[in-house]
Amino acid sequence: MEIYQHDMSALFEQLGLGSSPEEIQAFVKNHRHSRDSTPIHEASFWTASQSAFLKQAIEDDADWVELVDQLDVMLRDE
Template sequence: MELTANNLTTLFDQLGLPSEGSAIDDFIEAHPLPAEVKLIDADFWKPQQAQLLKEWLRADGDEAVMVDELNVRLHRGK
Protein backbone atom coordinates (compact mmCIF):
# COMPACT_ATOMS: atom_id res chain seq x y z
CA MET A 1 0.00 0.00 0.00
CA GLU A 2 1.40 3.38 -0.96
CA LEU A 3 0.58 6.37 1.19
CA THR A 4 -0.69 9.60 -0.22
CA ALA A 5 1.21 12.83 0.29
CA ASN A 6 -1.58 13.87 2.67
CA ASN A 7 -0.62 11.14 5.11
CA LEU A 8 2.99 12.26 5.31
CA THR A 9 1.77 15.85 5.46
CA THR A 10 -0.34 14.93 8.48
CA LEU A 11 2.62 13.17 10.09
CA PHE A 12 4.92 16.13 9.55
CA ASP A 13 2.28 18.51 10.87
CA GLN A 14 1.96 16.42 14.03
CA LEU A 15 5.75 16.42 14.42
CA GLY A 16 5.80 20.21 14.08
CA LEU A 17 7.84 20.06 10.87
CA PRO A 18 7.29 22.00 7.63
CA SER A 19 4.96 20.03 5.38
CA GLU A 20 4.14 22.33 2.49
CA GLY A 21 5.45 22.03 -1.03
CA SER A 22 8.65 20.04 -1.29
CA ALA A 23 9.44 20.36 2.46
CA ILE A 24 8.89 16.65 3.14
CA ASP A 25 11.14 15.54 0.28
CA ASP A 26 13.73 18.12 1.32
CA PHE A 27 13.69 16.82 4.91
CA ILE A 28 14.09 13.22 3.77
CA GLU A 29 16.97 14.08 1.44
CA ALA A 30 18.70 16.07 4.21
CA HIS A 31 18.35 13.32 6.84
CA PRO A 32 19.19 9.94 5.28
CA LEU A 33 19.54 7.18 7.85
CA PRO A 34 22.10 4.36 7.72
CA ALA A 35 20.61 0.88 7.94
CA GLU A 36 21.84 0.37 11.52
CA VAL A 37 20.05 3.46 12.91
CA LYS A 38 16.43 3.05 13.96
CA LEU A 39 14.07 5.84 13.00
CA ILE A 40 13.18 6.61 16.61
CA ASP A 41 16.88 6.77 17.56
CA ALA A 42 17.85 9.30 14.90
CA ASP A 43 19.71 12.24 16.40
CA PHE A 44 17.71 14.88 14.52
CA TRP A 45 14.46 14.33 16.48
CA LYS A 46 13.57 16.47 19.43
CA PRO A 47 12.69 14.31 22.46
CA GLN A 48 8.97 15.05 22.03
CA GLN A 49 9.08 14.02 18.38
CA ALA A 50 10.85 10.75 19.15
CA GLN A 51 8.33 10.01 21.90
CA LEU A 52 5.40 10.64 19.56
CA LEU A 53 6.89 8.33 16.93
CA LYS A 54 7.38 5.60 19.57
CA GLU A 55 3.79 5.95 20.78
CA TRP A 56 2.41 5.73 17.26
CA LEU A 57 4.46 2.63 16.49
CA ARG A 58 3.30 0.95 19.71
CA ALA A 59 -0.34 1.77 18.96
CA ASP A 60 0.02 -0.12 15.65
CA GLY A 61 -2.79 1.84 13.96
CA ASP A 62 -2.97 4.15 10.98
CA GLU A 63 -0.30 6.35 12.50
CA ALA A 64 2.12 3.41 12.58
CA VAL A 65 1.67 3.00 8.83
CA MET A 66 2.67 6.65 8.32
CA VAL A 67 5.72 6.23 10.57
CA ASP A 68 6.71 3.08 8.69
CA GLU A 69 6.52 4.94 5.38
CA LEU A 70 8.73 7.70 6.77
CA ASN A 71 11.16 5.08 8.08
CA VAL A 72 11.45 3.46 4.65
CA ARG A 73 11.96 6.77 2.90
CA LEU A 74 14.59 7.99 5.37
CA HIS A 75 16.53 4.75 5.04
CA ARG A 76 16.40 4.99 1.25
CA GLY A 77 17.14 8.73 1.31
CA LYS A 78 14.21 9.46 -1.05
Protein backbone atom coordinates in the same frame (compact mmCIF):
# COMPACT_ATOMS: atom_id res chain seq x y z
CA MET B 1 -13.17 2.32 17.01
CA GLU B 2 -12.49 5.25 14.72
CA ILE B 3 -10.05 4.88 11.88
CA TYR B 4 -8.43 8.02 10.53
CA GLN B 5 -6.86 8.39 7.12
CA HIS B 6 -3.70 10.45 7.48
CA ASP B 7 -1.20 11.36 4.82
CA MET B 8 2.50 12.18 5.01
CA SER B 9 1.76 15.92 5.18
CA ALA B 10 -0.39 15.32 8.27
CA LEU B 11 2.40 13.30 9.89
CA PHE B 12 4.88 16.11 9.29
CA GLU B 13 2.39 18.61 10.73
CA GLN B 14 1.98 16.37 13.78
CA LEU B 15 5.76 16.37 14.17
CA GLY B 16 5.84 20.18 13.93
CA LEU B 17 7.72 20.11 10.62
CA GLY B 18 7.11 21.76 7.27
CA SER B 19 4.53 19.66 5.49
CA SER B 20 4.55 20.74 1.86
CA PRO B 21 5.78 18.14 -0.65
CA GLU B 22 8.95 20.20 -1.14
CA GLU B 23 9.58 20.47 2.61
CA ILE B 24 9.05 16.74 3.09
CA GLN B 25 11.43 15.94 0.23
CA ALA B 26 14.07 18.31 1.65
CA PHE B 27 13.73 16.81 5.14
CA VAL B 28 14.18 13.29 3.81
CA LYS B 29 17.17 14.33 1.70
CA ASN B 30 18.83 16.13 4.64
CA HIS B 31 18.20 13.38 7.19
CA ARG B 32 18.71 10.22 5.19
CA HIS B 33 20.84 7.73 7.11
CA SER B 34 22.26 4.28 6.62
CA ARG B 35 20.26 1.09 6.87
CA ASP B 36 21.02 -0.18 10.31
CA SER B 37 18.94 -1.54 13.12
CA THR B 38 18.36 1.80 14.85
CA PRO B 39 14.62 2.36 15.32
CA ILE B 40 13.29 5.49 13.62
CA HIS B 41 12.41 7.15 16.92
CA GLU B 42 16.04 6.89 18.08
CA ALA B 43 17.47 8.86 15.15
CA SER B 44 19.56 11.76 16.43
CA PHE B 45 17.71 14.47 14.48
CA TRP B 46 14.38 14.18 16.35
CA THR B 47 13.48 16.37 19.29
CA ALA B 48 12.45 14.56 22.47
CA SER B 49 8.75 15.14 21.76
CA GLN B 50 9.03 14.00 18.13
CA SER B 51 10.85 10.87 19.24
CA ALA B 52 8.23 10.15 21.89
CA PHE B 53 5.40 10.57 19.37
CA LEU B 54 7.04 8.20 16.88
CA LYS B 55 7.78 5.62 19.57
CA GLN B 56 4.23 5.79 20.93
CA ALA B 57 2.73 5.45 17.43
CA ILE B 58 4.72 2.27 16.88
CA GLU B 59 4.13 0.77 20.32
CA ASP B 60 0.39 1.45 20.22
CA ASP B 61 0.07 0.37 16.59
CA ALA B 62 -1.73 3.68 16.23
CA ASP B 63 -3.37 4.96 13.08
CA TRP B 64 -0.08 6.80 12.38
CA VAL B 65 2.02 3.63 12.33
CA GLU B 66 1.80 2.98 8.59
CA LEU B 67 3.03 6.50 7.84
CA VAL B 68 5.80 6.19 10.44
CA ASP B 69 6.89 2.96 8.75
CA GLN B 70 6.75 4.65 5.36
CA LEU B 71 8.85 7.55 6.64
CA ASP B 72 11.34 5.08 8.11
CA VAL B 73 11.79 3.51 4.67
CA MET B 74 12.12 6.93 3.02
CA LEU B 75 14.86 7.93 5.46
CA ARG B 76 17.03 4.86 4.91
CA ASP B 77 19.76 4.90 2.28
CA GLU B 78 19.41 2.21 -0.29
